[in-house]
Amino acid sequence: MSLRLGDTAPDFEQDSSIGRIRFHDWLGDSWGVLFSHPADFTPVCTTELGLTAKLASEFERHNVKTVTLSVDSAQSHVEWIRDINETQSANVGFPIIADGDRKVSQLYDMIHPNASDTFTVRSLFVIDPKKKVRLTITYPASTGRNFDEVLRVIDSLQLTDHYQVATPGNWKHGDDVAIVPSPKDEDVIRRKFPKGYRALRPYLRMTPQPDR
Template identity: 65%
Template sequence: MRRRLTAGPKTDKPGRDLLGGPYADRRAKNTTGEKGTMAIRLGDIAPDFTADTTQGTIGFHEWKTDSWAVLFSHPKDFTPVCTTELGYTAKLKDEFANRNVKVIGLSVDSVESHHKWESDIEETQGTAVNFPMIGDPDRNVANLYDMIHPNANDTMTVRSVFVIDPSNKVRLTITYPASTGRNFDEILRVIDSLQLTDKFRVATPVNWKSGDDVIIVPAVTNDAAKDLFPGGWDEKKPYLRLVKQPK
């Protein structure tokens, strides 16, 4: 049976793709995968849901309001890799806040289990968990976001990451196996890139970090670039023009 998703509000300022054009509105183009789950793709509206969390019951879109959000799943409470991940994410609270990002975790454990586990995280990682964790024992949200991959494990969520922008569009998806802890510094780096490239007609090259040179998107002509980047640029090829990161 096809699952109906709740669409978020439209945006007057859509993000831009690599060539400098606006992302298409793909809300009607979600595809149905195996067992009726929805394949969530970049540019889709993130499905809305209501769920119990360690900070009370939330409606996802209402909770995130006009912020960016990182929704991520972990396989199981009281496990070693997950403990290190949630502790490190908690340490990044100010980094996320500086970028207007709200963080929310999820597993198929109960909220009660999450609360019990929080003391272990604080004890071993030196930081208390400071973001909500969704208790999803019925797998409603996990199935909605296709976080359970049966060929990997049919009872636990994989390490999924969704970065969602203020207009509720999915801008990044990453999936890690249970044995590999995520690099949350990389997630911050991608958010920096997304926020920069939404504001300016640029793209970020390989291994870019905030402050490094960026690339003028091919859709911008040299004549237009003179107005946008009056300080000039380094043209390696007509399609590869490096410029100082705009402020």
């Protein structure tokens, strides 16, 4: 069964490029991005891992740990990391899980038989510190992911967890946000949003991003 938003991300213990990992313990109180790759030593995967490594400071600023997975061995991952670092001018410091037995792939429904019986598709999960799945994205093997979008969604999730707001389409950090419909009392709204707001409709009230 596929994971749905709000489900608890399954725990697992598996070998990786940095040794044995018990996922929930490794994640600790951080947010997490877990994403899969069809195989080591493949072109799109190499660029994705290089990009993730270059974005390390951005993920750290968001209190996010990144971890990836393919069905190849831990030794293969270590050898591949050398290629990634050399070809992408990167320094991969995050673990790559070795999922030769497909244990994690099955837990997270990363193998789609109509696409491939043996290799994982490009699945990605954002997991919060309570170990709840907050975002799922699945790409075909031929298409690389947009990590700017992953960071944008994490920005939105972390903002909307703390304020009664939602982020509009194409929102980016620093843009105005929408006040959720539930606050009705004008005094309450003014206290919660001292920067003011624009009521375009009773249900559509825009306000500057509260934490800026």
